[in-house]
Amino acid sequence: xxxxxxxxxxxxxxxxxxxxxxxxxxxxxxxxxxxxxxxxxxxxxxxxxxxxxxxxxxxxxxxxxxxxxxxxxxxxxxxxxxxxxxxxxxxxxxxxxxxxxxxxxxxxxxxxxxxxxxxxxxxxxxxxxxxxxxxxxxxxxxxxxxxxxxxxxxxxxxxxxxxxxxxxxxxxxxxxxxxxxxxxxxxxxxxxxxxxxxxxxxxxxxxxxxxxxxxxxxxxxxxxxxxxxxxxxxxxxxxxxxxxxxxxxxxxxxxxxxxxxxxxxxxxxxxxxxxxxxxxxxxxxxxxxxxxxxxxxxxxxxxxxxxxxxxxxxxxxxxxxxxxxxxxxxxxxxxxxxxxxxxxxxxxxxxxxxxxxxxxxxxxxxxxxxxxxxxxxxxxxxxxxxxxxxxx
Amino acid sequence: xxxxxxxxxxxxxxxxxxxxxxxxxxxxxxxxxxxxxxxxxxxxxxxxxxxxxxxxxxxxxxxxxxxxxxxxxxxxxxxxxxxxxxxxxxxxxxxxxxxxxxxxxxxxxxxxxxxxxxxxxxxxxxxxxxxxxxxxxxxxxxxxxxxxxxxxxxxxxxxxxxxxxxxxxxxxxxxxxxxxxxxxxxxxxxxxxxxxxxxxxxxxxxxxxxxxxxxxxxxxxxxxxxxxxxxxxxxxxxxxxxxxxxxxxxxxxxxxxxxxxxxxxxxxxxxxxxxxxxxxxxxxxxx
Numbered sequence: 121x122x123x124x125x126x127x128x129x130x131x132x133x134x135x136x137x138x139x140x141x142x143x144x145x146x147x148x149x150x151x152x153x154x155x156x157x158x159x160x161x162x163x164x165x166x167x168x169x170x171x172x173x174x175x176x177x178x179x180x181x182x183x184x185x186x187x188x189x190x191x192x193x194x195x196x197x198x199x200x201x202x203x204x205x206x207x208x209x210x211x212x213x214x215x216x217x218x219x220x221x222x223x224x225x226x227x228x229x230x231x232x233x234x235x236x237x238x239x240x241x242x243x244x245x246x247x248x249x250x251x252x253x254x255x256x257x258x259x260x261x262x263x264x265x266x267x268x269x270x271x272x273x274x275x276x277x278x279x280x281x282x283x284x285x286x287x288x289x290x291x292x293x294x295x296x297x298x299x300x301x302x303x304x305x306x307x308x309x310x311x312x313x314x315x316x317x318x319x320x321x322x323x324x325x326x327x328x329x330x331x332x333x334x335x336x337x338x339x340x341x342x343x344x345x346x347x348x349x350x351x352x353x354x355x356x357x358x359x360x361x362x363x364x365x366x367x368x369x370x371x372x373x374x375x376x377x378x379x380x381x382x383x384x385x386x387x388x389x390x391x392x393x394x395x396x397x398x399x400x401x402x403x404x405x406x407x408x409x410x411x412x413x414x415x416x417x418x419x420x421x422x423x424x425x426x427x428x429x430x431x432x433x434x435x436x437x438x439x440x441x442x443x444x445x446x447x448x449x450x451x452x453x454x455x456x457x458x459x460x461x462x463x464x465x466x467x468x469x470x471x472x473x474x475x476x477x478x479x480x481x482x483x484x485x486x487x488x489x490x491x492x493x494x495x496x497x498x499x500x501x502x503x504x505x506x507x508x509x510x511x512x
Numbered sequence: 513x514x515x516x517x518x519x520x521x522x523x524x525x526x527x528x529x530x531x532x533x534x535x536x537x538x539x540x541x542x543x544x545x546x547x548x549x550x551x552x553x554x555x556x557x558x559x560x561x562x563x564x565x566x567x568x569x570x571x572x573x574x575x576x577x578x579x580x581x582x583x584x585x586x587x588x589x590x591x592x593x594x595x596x597x598x599x600x601x602x603x604x605x606x607x608x609x610x611x612x613x614x615x616x617x618x619x620x621x622x623x624x625x626x627x628x629x630x631x632x633x634x635x636x637x638x639x640x641x642x643x644x645x646x647x648x649x650x651x652x653x654x655x656x657x658x659x660x661x662x663x664x665x666x667x668x669x670x671x672x673x674x675x676x677x678x679x680x681x682x683x684x685x686x687x688x689x690x691x692x693x694x695x696x697x698x699x700x701x702x703x704x705x706x707x708x709x710x711x712x713x714x715x716x717x718x719x720x721x722x723x724x725x726x727x728x729x730x731x732x733x734x735x736x737x738x739x740x741x742x743x744x745x746x747x748x749x750x751x752x753x754x755x756x757x758x759x760x761x762x763x764x765x766x767x768x769x770x771x772x773x774x775x776x777x778x779x780x781x782x783x784x785x786x787x788x789x790x791x792x793x794x795x796x797x798x799x
Contacts, residue, residue, distance in 0.1 A: 158621070158624075163628065163629040163630050166628070291776055317773045318773070318774070318776065319776075320776040320777040322734065322737070322777050323769070323777070324724075324725040324726075324734060324735075325523070325527045325724070325725065325762075325765065325766060325769075326769075327523035327527075327652075327655075327766060328520060328523065328765075328766045328767070328768075328769035328770035328773075329769055329770075329773065331516070331519060331520070331523075331649075331770060332769075332770055332773065334648070335516070335648075350726075352631045352726045353724065353725045353726040356723070356724075356726070357652075357724070360641075360643055360650070360652040360654060360655075361643065361650050361652060362643055362645065362650030365645075365650065380630055381630065381631060383633040384630065384631035384632060384633040384634075384726065385631075385633075386633060386634075386635060
């Protein structure tokens with residue numbers, strides 16, 4: 121009994137002390153994060169945390185004198201139900217001011233319904249499928265769309281003499297979107313599609329596919345494969361099977377040859393042409409500073425487009441919240457979002473007021489060995505591209 | 513045309529050899545103890561990580577990492593068997609599956625924690641990383657090496673099972689455990705040894721597969737289905753069955769992808785269903 125009373129007294133004391141601490145200063149600004157910190161998205165989760173640490177070192181952890189409180193939730197991968205439940209919890213119980221994060225499109229779509237119902241601004245860090253925000257007026261995106269980077273690559277392939285391309289993509293949503301986007305963009309330029317292969321998500325041996333491509337003797341091959349596994353093995357096998365020797369150029373989306381996956385691909389990545397919204401070697405002071413600060417934080421790992429998306433998401437959040445003294449209002453927030461335009465480590469970016477989607481440069485890069493290290497060198501730029509499918 | 517067919521055979525056999533190495537141990541232990549060890553694929557993954565770590569962090573030559581990867585995996589698996597698995601030999605297979613699937617999940621998380629979730633870089637020595645050109649075909653030296661090394665292991669295994677007293681005991685125990693132990697053979701110890709060797713093979717298979725298929729924490733999950741198909745098609749406890757099933761699976765998988773890529777992964781499952789209709793207990797199972 122005595123011990124029981126002691127516990128009650130202790131609890132009361134803590135309650136009093138705790139509320140005193142809160143009353144002593146202004147209420148914090150709460151940013152709810154839904155991201156993948158475990159499972160297949162684990163690498164991205166680590167990068168996210170490192171970028172947030174870098175960002176707050178540079179820009180502080182207060183906005184207008186109010187402490188910024190970041191409440192992280194792990195959606196554990198592609199899990200729309202889970203993401204939706206987490207969004208509800210963050211909105212209803214944690215009273216967050218804004219939501220941010222989201223790697224996977226299905227999760228983003230699920231969170232979209234919560235966003236619209238609760239008038240909750242959501243800042244999307246990745247989730248690159250076109251048109252997912254059309255029905256959700258409180259969402260905005262700081263990554264890219266697959267279409268946005270694929271169309272310029274198809275144009276570039278045609279411009280540099282490719283007339284006959286083989287298209288190989290993984291047989292799942294993003295893969296099909298990307299492969300078909302490339303096919304239609306390339307044929308619109310006047311090119312021909314030599315053939316198409318849909319690779320099962322579970323495939324680990326690609327020798328048969330590669331031989332099929334070789335048999336068709338195309339000028340080049342566009343590939344879209346899951347960067348975390350298949351893509352690396354595919355490129356290595358392509359080299360072993362002599363596709364380069366047969367004069368077949370490889371084109372791909374930049375997420376296959378990110379700064380973090382290049383060491384695993386090794387020599388097989390050399391010569392690959394990719395398109396992306398960011399390259400680690402982008403030549404600007406801001407990017408050099410960002411890369412340096414990030415690598416100090418991450419223990420030597422270089423940042424990828426995902427990290428830059430995170431960085432820009434936080435820049436956007438800080439900018440729109442700083443502009444609102446006092447109460448944070450969702451409609452005011454969205455007005456400010458639509459006018460966003462700032463310099464990012466990737467180059468200039470802006471938010472399209474019509475679609476709340478990002479407008480940015482798309483860089484064509486060649487992967488090459490420089491100073492003993494594989495890097496993506498920018499060789500062409502398509503300036504300030506809007507997602508073509510959202511402006512049809 | 514005939515060249516294409518030969519090339520498909522070559523690629524498929526190399527892939528089949530990998531599948532065999534990863535599954536052979538499971539086929540034997542499954543036959544001996546009827547223990548549904550889904551964690552076997554995680555052992556293969558461990559072998560891969562041991563090899564990659566020795567190469568990248570310690571600068572070991574590739575060939576030297578192979579026996580060490582096999583041994584390290586076997587020791588790890590042996591400890592797990594003594595501490596954990598043996599307590600589950602006499603319970604229903606559902607519990608065994610729950611236990612070993614749990615271990616697969618834990619292995620994915622542990623590997624992510626220790627090595628990170630990025631694909632592991634691996635550089636093969638020059639004599640294995642180029643290819644030999646024959647006509648329109650580039651024969652990947654690494655696949656050639658896989659077939660040769662795998663062939664050697666296969667020969668040793670078949671010899672061991674067919675012509676040594678250990679092999680005879682294993683065959684006897686697979687056929688009838690009770691009679692074997694009543695003959696004075698310590699089946700428990702026999703099993704321990706078989707488990708040890710089987711896990712070593714898995715570790716070797718894992719180490720050999722890194723250069724071909726890459727290595728990330730989902731490796732165990734990626735190969736789980738293949739390993740189970742090999743064991744099921746081969747018939748529990750049959751080394752030759754596992755070999756036949758692995759080669760068949762490798763060749764059919766590669767040929768299916770080459771000639772009818774539209775079917776995707778369907779073709780190997782169709783193969784599995786057809787074989788099981790014909791021989792419900794596997795290719796080499798005793799009736």
